[in-house]
Amino acid sequence: MRQSSRAALASVALMCCVLASTLPAQAAVPMGNAPTCVTVWQTTGRITKTGYARNDCGRTLRLNIVWARGTDGECYTVQAGETISSKVARGVRTFDGADTC
Template identity: 40%
Template sequence: MVSRRVVISLLATLTGAALVLGTGGPAAAAARAGNAPGCIARVVDEQPHGLIVWLRNECGRTMRVKVVISWGPDGPCATLANGQSREWTFKLGSYDKTVTC
């Protein structure tokens, strides 16, 4: 039998997660969208003047993607046609991931 303390702890954890993911902010939208697929090529290059992130769409169809930065502002949601690439420069933070949007 599971102790009452474990059940209450589990319920509190699940409730907290639901509150975080249930917010309507941009972070929640990125979390719902999910990681970009592997057909989005990524090159991340740290330079003295900032972080450069280059993405190329090799998915065979148009994709909407966004660069997520830890400890800094995320990039905007961008539409990339098949074969199209784009580059972003960030002054603050480090690369976290690329998500669909």
């Protein structure tokens, strides 16, 4: 009986892996009031999280990273193709994207 339970569990795990591999990759969704040609994303480490914004607009923009429940990142002049970032401590702060400034 134990052998068949292990086999059933392994079968379910394999089906989950196959299903997960067929799901589409999650694209970065624009957030904040920056134009939709600005790509935003975040990474989370053990102690900090970092928000990023890449200017894919083909023109220079003034951008800053926006965080909920605290101070936003600095305002930068960002050339086309450049990326800015802002790092905060992990916790209640959430990444809200990029704004023009």
